[in-house]
Amino acid sequence: MVLEGHYAKKQIFSQNQIIAWSHSSRFKTTISLVEKYAKNYSNLLDYGCGDGTFLTMVSNLFSEALGTDVSQEQIYDCQQRLFGETKLKFCLKTELDSQEYNSYFDIAVCMEVLEHCPPEQAEIVINNLKRLVKEDGVIIISVPIEIGLSLLIKPITRAIAGWLQQGDYDKSIECYSISELLQMIFATKSSSIPRLIYGDDFPYHGHKGFNWRALRHELSKEFEIEHTLFSPVGWLGGFISSQTFLICRNR
Known part of the structure; x- marks a missing residue:
């Protein structure tokens, strides 16, 4: 199940205690944010769900939880490995292009996705999040901090x-x-x-050169950013944290 997911093994169950602590804190922060809104909302989208770890952790909070990704292999793995989780569904990102999903979701979570997107792909992700989430919905975006200390x-x-x-x-x-x-x-x-671009079928950036402050500035043009949070040492305002969280709403 969760333990068998590739990213779970690499991150929250890493043998390196600093990596495990950092990523576990990211998941705990996101879960606490989602729990805050779950009382009033019924469905959740995990945009860039990866191995489905996060979705599995919070699926009990919602009547419907959907994970989407660009990788057919990733989606197939989630569907097979998490088959018994009846509340969970997984689909390719292209399947959400249907108009039936316009303003469909109460909450969308987009964790550790936008830092890897070349500009044209980042624009697609942002536009999709705007389209898929209800007017009064919430969008939770997390990205790594690759600047400063x-x-x-x-x-x-x-x-x-x-x-x-x-x-x-x-x-x-x-x-x-x-x-x-x-x-x-x-x-x-x-x-x-x-920033270097890797990959052929799905071009992507590594972490080098990613600037979360620049992303927040771009997001502010499209969304109302209600809060900016940091993990795992949130009280230092991102000084030595590894992730930042941007809590957004459609304008």
Whole structure:
């Protein structure tokens, strides 16, 4: 079930205690946010559901919980592995293009997706979230913090995990030049550096060069951003946290 999911194994059940703590805190924060709204809402969309771990954790709060992803392999795995979870459904992102899903969902969660999207894909995701969520619904977006002091801490943790063969972090290390590193450590909402694109069928960015402040600025043009939260050390305002959460509503 949850334990068998690829991302669950790599992240919340990682042998590296710092990685496990960071990602477990992200899930706990998202669950607490969803629980806050579940009293008044009946259905949930997990946009970019991955291995279905989060959806499985919160499905008991809703009468309907749907996970969507661009990967047929990922969706098939969720459908087979989580077959017994009757409240859960999974489908390819393209299946949500139908007009029947316009303004259909009360809550949409989009965790760790937008940092990987090239600009044209990010625009599609944002427009889809606007279209799929009801006018009075809630959109919860989480993205990693890859600027500031966190930028110095996270690559070291990933490198150690890779060296110890804890997950596949040895395959995901991206190098910065000194000028790139300084620019992102002191990043503002307008700071940017070139970002590499990987993959053929589904082009994507790694974490290098992602600026959550710039994303928040872009999202504010489309949504009303009610709150900005941080995990796992929220009271420091993102100073050494690994994720930020943007609680949005349609305008």
